[in-house]
Amino acid sequence: MNSGEYKEIFLTEAREYLSNLNNSLVLLEKDPSQVEAIREIFRAAHTLKGMSATMGYDPMVRLTHQMEAVLEPIRSGTQSLSTRLVDILFVCLDQLSKWVDVLANQDFIEEEGLQSALQLLASAGQEGNGPGMAPAPVPVSPTASQAFLSFSENEREVLIQATRGGLAIYKIAVELSPDCVFKEVRAFMILKNMNERGEIAKSIPAPEEIEKGHFSKGFILVVVTDSTAEQLRQAAGSVAEVAMAEVENLKPEDLATPPVTEQGEGSGMAQGGSKASASTMVADDRHFALPTIRVHTSKLDKLMALVQELVISKIRFEQVANTKALRELSDPLSQLHHITDELQDEIMKVRLMPVKQIFDRFPRMVRDLARNLNKQVDLEMDGAEVELDRTVLEEMSEPLVHLLRNAVDHGIEDPEARAREGKDPYGTIRLQAKREKSQVIISISDDGRGIDPDVVRQKAVDKGLVTPDETAKMTDEEAIRLISLPGFSTVDSATEISGRGVGVDVAKTKVEAVGGVFRIQSKKGQGTTFILRFPLTLAIIKALLVRCKAEVFAIPVVNIIETVDVTPAEKRTIQQQEAILLREEVIPLYPLQELLEMPDTETGDASGLETVLITEVGESRVALRVDEVVGQQEIAIKPLDRLLKGIRGFSGATILGSGKIALILDVNSLVEDLKDKRFQAERSLMEKDDTHADPHS
Amino acid sequence: MAIKVMFVDDSSFMRTILKGIILRDSFELAGEAANGKEAIELYQKVQPDIVTMDIIMPEMNGIDAVKQIRAMDPNAKIIMVSAMGQQGMVIDAIQAGARDFIIKPFQPPRIHEALRRVIGN
Numbered sequence: 042m043n044s045g046e047y048k049e050i051f052l053t054e055a056r057e058y059l060s061n062l063n064n065s066l067v068l069l070e071k072d073p074s075q076v077e078a079i080r081e082i083f084r085a086a087h088t089l090k091g092m093s094a095t096m097g098y099d100p101m102v103r104l105t106h107q108m109e110a111v112l113e114p115i116r117s118g119t120q121s122l123s124t125r126l127v128d129i130l131f132v133c134l135d136q137l138s139k140w141v142d143v144l145a146n147q148d149f150i151e152e153e154g155l156q157s158a159l160q161l162l163a164s165a166g167q168e169g170n171g172p173g174m175a176p177a178p179v180p181v182s183p184t185a186s187q188a189f190l191s192f193s194e195n196e197r198e199v200l201i202q203a204t205r206g207g208l209a210i211y212k213i214a215v216e217l218s219p220d221c222v223f224k225e226v227r228a229f230m231i232l233k234n235m236n237e238r239g240e241i242a243k244s245i246p247a248p249e250e251i252e253k254g255h256f257s258k259g260f261i262l263v264v265v266t267d268s269t270a271e272q273l274r275q276a277a278g279s280v281a282e283v284a285m286a287e288v289e290n291l292k293p294e295d296l297a298t299p300p301v302t303e304q305g306e307g308s309g310m311a312q313g314g315s316k317a318s319a320s321t322m323v324a325d326d327r328h329f330a331l332p333t334i335r336v337h338t339s340k341l342d343k344l345m346a347l348v349q350e351l352v353i354s355k356i357r358f359e360q361v362a363n364t365k366a367l368r369e370l371s372d373p374l375s376q377l378h379h380i381t382d383e384l385q386d387e388i389m390k391v392r393l394m395p396v397k398q399i400f401d402r403f404p405r406m407v408r409d410l411a412r413n414l415n416k417q418v419d420l421e422m423d424g425a426e427v428e429l430d431r432t433v434l435e436e437m438s439e440p441l442v443h444l445l446r447n448a449v450d451h452g453i454e455d456p457e458a459r460a461r462e463g464k465d466p467y468g469t470i471r472l473q474a475k476r477e478k479s480q481v482i483i484s485i486s487d488d489g490r491g492i493d494p495d496v497v498r499q500k501a502v503d504k505g506l507v508t509p510d511e512t513a514k515m516t517d518e519e520a521i522r523l524i525s526l527p528g529f530s531t532v533d534s535a536t537e538i539s540g541r542g543v544g545v546d547v548a549k550t551k552v553e554a555v556g557g558v559f560r561i562q563s564k565k566g567q568g569t570t571f572i573l574r575f576p577l578t579l580a581i582i583k584a585l586l587v588r589c590k591a592e593v594f595a596i597p598v599v600n601i602i603e604t605v606d607v608t609p610a611e612k613r614t615i616q617q618q619e620a621i622l623l624r625e626e627v628i629p630l631y632p633l634q635e636l637l638e639m640p641d642t643e644t645g646d647a648s649g650l651e652t653v654l655i656t657e658v659g660e661s662r663v664a665l666r667v668d669e670v671v672g673q674q675e676i677a678i679k680p681l682d683r684l685l686k687g688i689r690g691f692s693g694a695t696i697l698g699s700g701k702i703a704l705i706l707d708v709n710s711l712v713e714d715l716k717d718k719r720f721q722a723e724r725s726l727m728e729k730d731d732t733h734a735d736p737h738s
Numbered sequence: 739m740a741i742k743v744m745f746v747d748d749s750s751f752m753r754t755i756l757k758g759i760i761l762r763d764s765f766e767l768a769g770e771a772a773n774g775k776e777a778i779e780l781y782q783k784v785q786p787d788i789v790t791m792d793i794i795m796p797e798m799n800g801i802d803a804v805k806q807i808r809a810m811d812p813n814a815k816i817i818m819v820s821a822m823g824q825q826g827m828v829i830d831a832i833q834a835g836a837r838d839f840i841i842k843p844f845q846p847p848r849i850h851e852a853l854r855r856v857i858g859n
Contacts (some may be wrong), residue, residue: 222841223820226828233832252829281838281848281855 063405216259225254239266349677360698397425424474443544452489486570492563586671742768744786774798808835
C-alpha cells in the first residue's frame with residue numbers, strides 16, 4: 042500500500058488537513074462558540090486518521106484517534122474547550138506535521154513523540170469529565186457500507202464544474218442479493234456498466250475495494266453522466282443478483298453537506314465503541330476518479346521551459362522572415378504566433394496556484410507569535426483565492442513571513458498600551474491579496490503604533506547610514522523608507538525603535554528579486570502598510586526593447602507608462618536635475634547610459650529629439666532617456682546566473698530574435714541607486730558650500 | 739422464434755449437463771465445440787444467438803475465444819461457465835466482452851435467469 046503514488050497524494054492531503062486543523066483551532070481559540078470550527082477539527086482529525094490507517098502509519102492513527110476521543114465531548118457540547126487543551130492540540134498538530142515531513146523522505150515513522158502527546162491528551166481528557174474519557178479502541182481499517190458521503194473541497198469543485206457542463210451527478214446505492222456468490226464479479230459488472238455511461242467520481246468503499254468484493258451488502262457510487270436516473274438504474278439493475286439499485290440525483294448544494302452533523306449521534310466514540318458509521322466517513326479523497334490527474338511540478342516547469350524555448354524560436358523565425366521579407370511566411374507565422382500564445386496561456390493557467398497555499402500557514406504563525414509576546418492579534422485575510430504562478434508564490438512566502446512577524450512584533454502594541462491609546466486591545470493585521478492586470482498585489486497592514494520618521498532618522502544617523510543633514514532634507518516618506526536599508530536594524534535594536542526593522546530589507550530584496558515592487562506607508566500612531574506587487578508569472582513577459590549605445594536592453598512593459606519624443610523646448614533643468622515637462626507635469630529625466638554607467642558620448646539625434654520612456658519608480662514618475670526604442674515583444678526570462686545575481690539593476694536576461702542576449706533592466710533599483718549616488722555627491726558638495734555659509738543652498 | 743445455443747466446453751460431460759438444462763422450450767442446439775479455436779470456427783458457421791463458454795480449455799482458452807468472437811461480432815452474446823475460485827478470470831472475460839457468467843455446480847434456475855437476461859438485453 043505504501044506505493045509512492047499513494048504516498049504523494051497522502052502527503053499533499055495530510056498537509057492540507059493539518060493546515061485546516063491549525064486554522065480552525067486558531068478560530069476556535071478566539072471564539073469557543075464556533076460550532077463549525079469544532080466540527081471541522083473533528084472531521085479533519087477523523088479523515089487524517091482514516092488516511093493514516095490506509096497507509097499503515099500507525100503512530101499517526103493512534104494520535105489522531107486520541108485527538109478525536111478528546112474532541113468528542115467538546116463537539117457534543119458536554120465539555121468546553123480549555124486553553125490548555127487548545128495548546129495540547131497544537132502540540133499534537135505539530136507532532137503530526139513532523140511525521141508528515143518525515144514521511145516525505147522515508148516510508149515509515151517512529152513512535153518518538155507519540156507517547157508524550159498521548160499523555161498530554163489523556164491529562165486534558167481527565168481534566169474534563171474523568172472516567173468517560175477512557176481511550177476508545179482504535180478501529181483498524183475502514184469498512185464501509187452505510188457510510189455518509191463526504192466531499193472534499195476539490196471534489197465538490199470538480200463535480201460542480203461538471204454540472205455546469207450539463208452533466209448530472211447521481212448517487213447510486215446498490216445492494217446485491219444475500220446469496221450472491223461472485224460478489225466481486227457482480228460489482229465489477231456494475232462498475233463497468235456505470236463507466237460506460239459516465240465517470241465514477243467517488244465510491245464507498247473505494248473502487249478497488251469494491252472490485253475485490255470487500256463490502257458487506259452493497260456499495261455507493263457517485264456517477265457524473267449525461268444519462269438519466271432511469272438509465273442508470275437499468276444499467277445497475279441489468280446485472281444479475283442485484284437486489285436493489287437506488288438512484289438519487291445530487292444537486293451541487295447536496296455536495297456541500299458536511300458529514301459530521303448527520304452521523305454525530307451514536308457515532309460511538311463516547312460510548313467507547315467504534316461503530317462502522319464513524320470510521321466510514323473516511324471515504325477518502327484518493328478514491329476520486331474524475332478525469333483529473335496529478336502531475337509533478339517539475340514536469341510543469343519543464344513544459345514551461347520548453348514553451349519559453351518555443352517562443353524564442355518563433356521570434357527568431359519572425360525576425361528572419363522580416364529581414365528577408367519572406368511574405369509567404371507571414372500567414373504560417375501568424376498562425377504559429379497564435380498557437381504559441383495559447384499554449385503559453387494554458388500552461389500558465391496550469392501553473393497558477395491560489396495564494397491560499399501560503400496564506401493558510403499564517404493564522405497559526407501569528408497566533409503563536411502573539412501569544413509569545415503577550416499580545417492580542419487578529420489576523421484578517423482576504424483574497425486567498427487569488428492565483429499566481431507557482432514560482433512567484435514560492436518566492437513570496439518568505440517576505441510575507443518577515444513582514445507579518447514584524448507587524449506582530451513591532452507594529453501591534455501591548456494590549457495595555459493600546460488601551461491607553463484608546464484602541465481596541467485586540468490589534469488587527471490585515472493580509473490582502475488582489476489581482477490587478479498582470480500583477481498581484483499583496484498588502485499587509487496593521488493598526489499598530491506606526492513608524493515614527495524622526496526615530497528612524499535618528500536611528501539611521503546613529504547607525505552611520507546617513508548624515509544628519511541628509512535626514513533633515515528627507516521627507517517623512519523617504520525617512521520611513523530607510524528602514525528597508527540593509528543594516529538599518531539588528532535583532533536587539535529593532536525592539537527599541539517604535540517601528541520596524543528586522544527582515545524588512547530581506548523582504549524588500551526578495552520582492553525585488555522576482556521583479557516585484559515594495560512600498561511602505563505608515564502613519565505614526567495609526568499603523569503601517571506594506572504593499573508588495575508581484576508579476577503574475579516570471580516566465581514570459583511583454584517587454585520594450587531599447588537601445589543604449591550598441592547594447593539592446595529589455596524593460597518590462599508593466600514598468601513603462603508611455604514613450605515620448607521630447608524636444609529641447611520641453612526640457613528643463615531644476616536644481617541641476619534634468620527634467621521634462623509633460624502635460625504640465627515635471628518629471629525628472631535620467632539618461633539610461635548614466636544609470637548603467639556607460640561612457641557618455643552623444644545625446645539625441647541631429648533634430649534634437651530625444652526618446653524618453655516614462656516609468657514609475659516608487660510613488661513617482663521618472664523619465665528615462667534611451668537612444669532608440671527597438672520594438673516591443675514578448676521575452677522569455679532567464680534568471681541570471683548565481684554569479685551575476687547580486688548585481689543590482691538587472692532582473693534577468695533573455696535571448697532575442699537575433700540570437701543575441703539582452704539584459705532585462707530593473708528600472709526601480711537603477712533609478713534608486715542613481716538617486717542615492719547623486720544625493721551623496723550633492724550632500725558632500727553642499728557640505729563644502731556650507732563652509733562658505735551660502736544662505737540660499 | 740427458436741433461440742440457437744452453442745456450447746463450448748472441453749468436457750462432453752459438462753456440455754451434456756448444460757444441454758439438459760438449457761435445451762427446452764424455445765432453446766435449440768446450434769452446435770458444440772471442445773476448445774476456443776473450434777468455437778471460433780463454429781461460431782462463424784452456425785451464427786448462434788447465444789454461447790456458453792468454459793474458461794479453462796486446451797488449444798485456446800475461453801477468454802481468448804471471447805475476445806476473438808467479439809472482434810468478429812461485437813454483438814455476440816456469450817455467457818461464461820466458471821467454477822468457484824475463478825472470479826479473476828471471469829472479470830477478465832467480462833472485460834473482454836462476455837455478458838454474464840454461470841457457476842458450477844449448476845443451479846438450473848440461475849442458468850435460466852442468466853439466459854433470459856442476456857437474450858433480453
